[in-house]
Amino acid sequence: LVNGSDLIRPGEVWLVGAGPGDPDLLTRRAEKLLAAAEVVFYDALVGQDVLQFARGAAQIFVGKRAGRHFADQGRINQLLLSAANDRKRVVRLKGGDPSIFGRSLEEAAFLHARGVAVHICPGVTAASAAVASAGAALTSRGIARSVQFVTGRCAGEESDDDWIRSASPDTTIAVYMGRKDAPELASKLMARGFDALTPALVGVNVSLPDERLLRTTLQSLTLSTACLSDDEAVVVVIGPAAAATSIAHGPAFTATCEWRLVS
Amino acid sequence: LVNGSDLIRPGEVWLVGAGPGDPDLLTRRAEKLLAAAEVVFYDALVGQDVLQFARGAAQIFVGKRAGRHFADQGRINQLLLSAANDRKRVVRLKGGDPSIFGRSLEEAAFLHARGVAVHICPGVTAASAAVASAGAALTSRGIARSVQFVTGRCAGEESDDDWIRSASPDTTIAVYMGRKDAPELASKLMARGFDALTPALVGVNVSLPDERLLRTTLQSLTLSTACLSDDEAVVVVIGPAAAATSIAHGPAFTATCEWRLVS
Numbered sequence: 001l002v003n004g005s006d007l008i009r010p011g012e013v014w015l016v017g018a019g020p021g022d023p024d025l026l027t028r029r030a031e032k033l034l035a036a037a038e039v040v041f042y043d044a045l046v047g048q049d050v051l052q053f054a055r056g057a058a059q060i061f062v063g064k065r066a067g068r069h070f071a072d073q074g075r076i077n078q079l080l081l082s083a084a085n086d087r088k089r090v091v092r093l094k095g096g097d098p099s100i101f102g103r104s105l106e107e108a109a110f111l112h113a114r115g116v117a118v119h120i121c122p123g124v125t126a127a128s129a130a131v132a133s134a135g136a137a138l139t140s141r142g143i144a145r146s147v148q149f150v151t152g153r154c155a156g157e158e159s160d161d162d163w164i165r166s167a168s169p170d171t172t173i174a175v176y177m178g179r180k181d182a183p184e185l186a187s188k189l190m191a192r193g194f195d196a197l198t199p200a201l202v203g204v205n206v207s208l209p210d211e212r213l214l215r216t217t218l219q220s221l222t223l224s225t226a227c228l229s230d231d232e233a234v235v236v237v238i239g240p241a242a243a244a245t246s247i248a249h250g251p252a253f254t255a256t257c258e259w260r261l262v263s
Numbered sequence: 264l265v266n267g268s269d270l271i272r273p274g275e276v277w278l279v280g281a282g283p284g285d286p287d288l289l290t291r292r293a294e295k296l297l298a299a300a301e302v303v304f305y306d307a308l309v310g311q312d313v314l315q316f317a318r319g320a321a322q323i324f325v326g327k328r329a330g331r332h333f334a335d336q337g338r339i340n341q342l343l344l345s346a347a348n349d350r351k352r353v354v355r356l357k358g359g360d361p362s363i364f365g366r367s368l369e370e371a372a373f374l375h376a377r378g379v380a381v382h383i384c385p386g387v388t389a390a391s392a393a394v395a396s397a398g399a400a401l402t403s404r405g406i407a408r409s410v411q412f413v414t415g416r417c418a419g420e421e422s423d424d425d426w427i428r429s430a431s432p433d434t435t436i437a438v439y440m441g442r443k444d445a446p447e448l449a450s451k452l453m454a455r456g457f458d459a460l461t462p463a464l465v466g467v468n469v470s471l472p473d474e475r476l477l478r479t480t481l482q483s484l485t486l487s488t489a490c491l492s493d494d495e496a497v498v499v500v501i502g503p504a505a506a507a508t509s510i511a512h513g514p515a516f517t518a519t520c521e522w523r524l525v526s
Contacts, residue, residue: 017387017391019290020385022292023291024290024291024292024295025290025291025292025385026290026291027282027287027288027289027290027291027387028286028287028288028289028290028291028294029285029287029288031291032287097387097391098395098400099390099391099394099395099399099400099401099402100391100400100401100402100410101402102400102402103403103404104400104403105399105400105403105406105504105507106403106404108398109507112398118398119398120394120395120396120398121395122283122288122387122391122392122394122395123387123391124280124290124360124385124386124387125388125391127362128280128360128362128363128385128386128388129385131362131383131385132361132362132383132384132385133383135371135375135381135382135383136362136368137361137362137363137365137367137368138362138363138412139362139363139364139412140366140367140368140369141366141369143368145413145414145426146411146412146413146414146426147363147411147412148409148410148411148412148434149401149402149409149410149411149412150408150409151408151409162431162433163408163409163429163431163434165429166426166428166429166430166431167429168425168426168429171411171426241368244368244372
């Protein structure tokens with residue numbers, strides 16, 4: 001067992017990235033912090049395979065998932081503060097990387113303003129894991145010069161259409177929490193001039209035993225995401241670098257990833 | 264010692280993200296792969312603290328750094344192929360995450376086309392680690408709705424100015440390999456209408472013992488990067504989420520990060 005009790009002092013809170021789900025994609029630091037924690041507050045996207053590293057800790061679910069307990073951000077902030085004030089060693093465990101759509105800043109600011117020491121442990125973000133499983137990439141010379149991370153929600157708000165209007169085909173777009181909104185986003189990108197056959201990779205429960213990687217196109221994105229449920233973690237990566245597996249990889253990859261063509 | 268020999272079969276190549284530098288920010292899988300490797304090809308940004316996990320492997324430097332050996336991409340491809348053809352268990356170790364500016368696709372495509380099985384292990388990317396050290400974030404509700412990862416080189420090429428013309432202040436911009444080109448990028452962003460006082464975070468050797476985090480602004484970015492050397496790994500994060508430490512964190516963070524104001 002890894003000893004990390006020197007990493008967290010009583011009354012301190014670590015915001016920790018759990019990565020995409022596979023416990024092997026935890027960082028060594030995250031493993032040590034979980035072993036040292038007395039209380040772990042975890043999200044819906046964090047599974048038992050990861051929580052096993054925190055066997056000695058009270059494990060408190062604060063995630064949002066269909067039909068299960070839901071704690072709003074204000075309540076989560078209060079729970080974290082209360083545990084810190086009780087002089088516990090506290091880990092706040094978030095799927096992926098805390099700095100990317102993880103609301104880490106809101107929790108850190110709340111705690112810091114109340115005198116609690118906060119630290120952040122970065123993690124592997126879902127889009128990186130999705131393209132790794134697929135043998136693809138987020139950037140590649142001559143194919144994708146940059147990558148932009150957005151949320152599905154962005155596509156649904158008028159005020160957020162700015163970035164869609166200026167989206168460029170040589171920038172890969174990674175859409176987080178995009179199950180519901182990806183189709184609308186795809187429509188808007190096509191309206192803006194994106195080729196309907198622009199490749200897209202839909203990663204479902206990436207890195208977990210039930211991982212599915214769906215290769216599709218902008219015009220088929222609605223169909224590709226329609227069959228997914230609320231309980232599944234979905235990341236959509238749009239652009240040629242995400243599809244480069246078709247060029248670069250064939251049978252050699254069937255051992256590590258499974259393609260299901262939806263049409 | 265972790266046994267990962269079942270992870271790499273002889274003749275296979277794993278492209279592995281080493282994370283930003285701190286060995287505790289390696290993933291558990293990367294640690295296992297390094298322990299199982301017979302040959303490790305590593306970049307300039309990968310240090311001895313990480314390579315120690317591959318004690319049993321031949322360690323071959325293929326990076327680019329001032330005054331040291333340089334291997335071009337074609338030569339690296341050939342070295343990887345040769346090791347795979349020799350039925351070695353091969354790890355190609357890259358700083359950060361292989362899918363973000365890591366040229367992973369070029370190497371994977373080259374090897375796959377020649378019948379070599381390639382797998383990818385994602386890693387923690389430098390921008391995530393920089394904002395984690397700083398107690399900041401890449402996105403935050405109401406502050407930064409998305410984040411875009413670009414390279415310094417992008418700023419120097421006319422053909423790449425498209426994204427700068429369309430850059431939006433509510434998207435965080437993370438500039439990799441940006442030491443030389445960040446000042447030009449800053450000028451272009453200001454010309455495009457960005458506030459000269461837009462906050463920027465310069466992360467130098469992020470997560471390593473000599474990490475430095477410099478808080479600056481777009482208008483001072485030239486000054487802030489002028490003192491850095493070619494040998495230092497630099498990531499520049501532009502936007503209010505990267506600066507939110509000034510609001511959220513104070514003395515509680517001095518133990519984990521050091522601010523040096525450059526003016």
